[in-house]
Amino acid sequence: MTTTQQQRAHTSPTAAEQLARFAAGLRFDDLPPEVVQRAKQLILDLVGVALAARDLPASEAVRAVVRSMGGTAESTLWGSGEKLPACNAALANGTLAHGLDYDDTQLPAQAHLSASVVPTAVASAEATDADGRAAIAACVAGWEVGLRIGAAAPGRFVDGGFHPTAICGTFASATIAGVLRGLDEGQLANALGLALSQASGTMAFVDGATWSKKMHPGWAAHSGCIAALLAQQGFTGPRTAFEGRFGLYNTHICSKDYDLETLVAGLGTTWEMLRISMKPYPACHFIHSFMDAALYLKETHGLEPAAIDSIHCKITEQAIAIVCEPHAEKLRPQDDYAAKFSLPFSVATALVQGRGGLAEFSDAAVHDRAVLDLASKVTYSVDPESTFPRYYPGWVIVRMRDGAVYERREPIHRAAVERPLSEAEVIAKYRDCVGASLDDERAEALAERVLNLERQSSLAAVVGLMAAAVGA
Structure with missing residues (x-):
């Protein structure tokens, strides 16, 4: 049966059609206050x-x-001020957004979705002169669609070697580009079908x-923009993009272990984006609770690195291939980015430095002799009580040279729904991040506009402040 025949044969709406109907019909006034507030915080954090x-x-x-590609001046490159076609600006800005691995994550989707969502929304809003209310609604539509795609098969994309951030993004x-360009639900369904042929990105980076x-988020943003532009011009895509025999789940996870009901359940009433967790540390989310546990032990018991005999971490089995192996490489990461995916380095950093900010995950930091010496004492085993995939847990056991043993378990990661960051913490992280790019006046002005985004008649002032970076 051809794709066209498949599209004509089904009598009930496909998953893509249901998602498209939701997204095309979503308006700012439909959003609960907590969703609007959360959206603005996530946008500020991502910026x-x-x-x-x-x-x-x-x-x-x-x-x-x-x-080098040139093209119509539609949307701004963040931190630069140059304008390029929206799809190319989204590519560049999405790559920046994931450059430090400091962007948010959501479980069970296991995806860094905001790094695609926000650059796409900002670029598309600029290109279409949309206001802040429309941009927020489009972001929420994108989050809800993308997160449900991951939640319908939790962990299965990674098991098959695919990066959920790239696929779901x-x-x-x-969805976002289509909504802001005024696509109807039929065109949006086509855009989702066309996105299927572009959804890519593997876990090869862990090696x-x-x-x-x-x-990955930048390319996802670019691909999504292209899918929407094609659909706007009448280009069609398979309506069975998710459940079809050559749809997403039957090709990307190669099993029937997915739940289509999760994909569409609660649209407009259950908001998956409220479960997004911002990152307190610029490192892989699997590592965060281990750093919190290590910092707790250091602060509570006054642990001195030189007095530590060994450190044992109990970790989620799925995380081992990402942050523990290959073992030799994780003990001595080659650069700052590799350090973000090293459990031994990160735990040792927390115990030596007593913190884990941008400076602790720099190229210079990976050569710190005290950290590397302590990292060599870190071992691991599978956590039999892991709370993943609901949370990113951590369990650290430190044995001292005098025989004392200190242990700390963090079953729920910080910034989870049950342990949210306060708005003050969100703003403090934002200020730390933009300190080298924006002077204090511009940083405060940008935060003020983003946290009041629904009052902005366009995004021109917002992107203008983002473009006016120090030394740009």
Whole structure:
């Protein structure tokens, strides 16, 4: 049966059609106050971590590429001020957003979705002169679609070697770009079908210090924008993009272990984006609770690194291949990005430095002799009581040279729904992130506009402040 025949044959709406109907019909006034507030905090957090990554070599490389392509001046490159076609601006800004691995994550989707959602929304809103209310509603539509795609098969994309951020982000971005360009539900369903043919990005980055992971949200944003533009011009895509025999789940996870009901249940009433967790540390989320546990032990018991005999971590089995292996590489990460995916380095950093900010995950920090010596004492085993995939748990046991043993378990990661960051903590992280890019006056003005985004008649003032970076 051809795709066209399949589209004509079904009598009830497919998952793509149901998601498209929801997204096309969602308006700002439909959003509960807590959803609006959360959306603005997530946008502010994402803008901060993106600007913090402005001067990374990978960021400079992607800017050079999109700059060389030229094209219509529609949307702004963050931290630069240059304007390019919306799809290319989304590519560059999405890559910045994930450059430090400091952007938020959601379980059970296991995806860094805001790094695609926000760049797509800002670029598309600029290109269409949409106001802040429309931008917020589009972001929420994108989050809800993308997160449900991951939640319908929790952990299964990673098991199959795919990065959920790249996969789910493509569909989220197609939704956002389509909504802001005024696509009807039929066109949006086509855009989701076209996104299927572009949804890509593997977990190969865990095997070495490469930049490929950084581009996953950017490429997802670019692909989603292209899917929406094609659909706007009448290009069709398979309506069975998710449940079809060659749909997403039957090709990307190669099993029947997915739940289509989760994909569409509670649309407009249950808000998955409220479960997004911002990152307190610029490192893989699997590591965060271990750092919290290590910091707790250090502060509570006054642990001195030189007096530590061994450190044992009990960790979620799925995380071992990401942050514990290959063991030799994790003990001595090659650069700052590899350090973010090293459990031994991160736990040792917490115990030696007593903190875990941007400076502790810099290229200079990976050569710290005291940290590397302590990292060599870290061992691990599977956590039999792991709370994953609901949470990112951590369990640290420190044995001292004098025989004393200290233990701390964190079953629920900080910034989870049950342990949310306060708005003051969100703003403090944002200020730390933009300190090297914006002067205090511009930083405060940008935060004020983002936290009142629904009052903005356009995003021109917002992106203007983001473009006016120090030394840009």
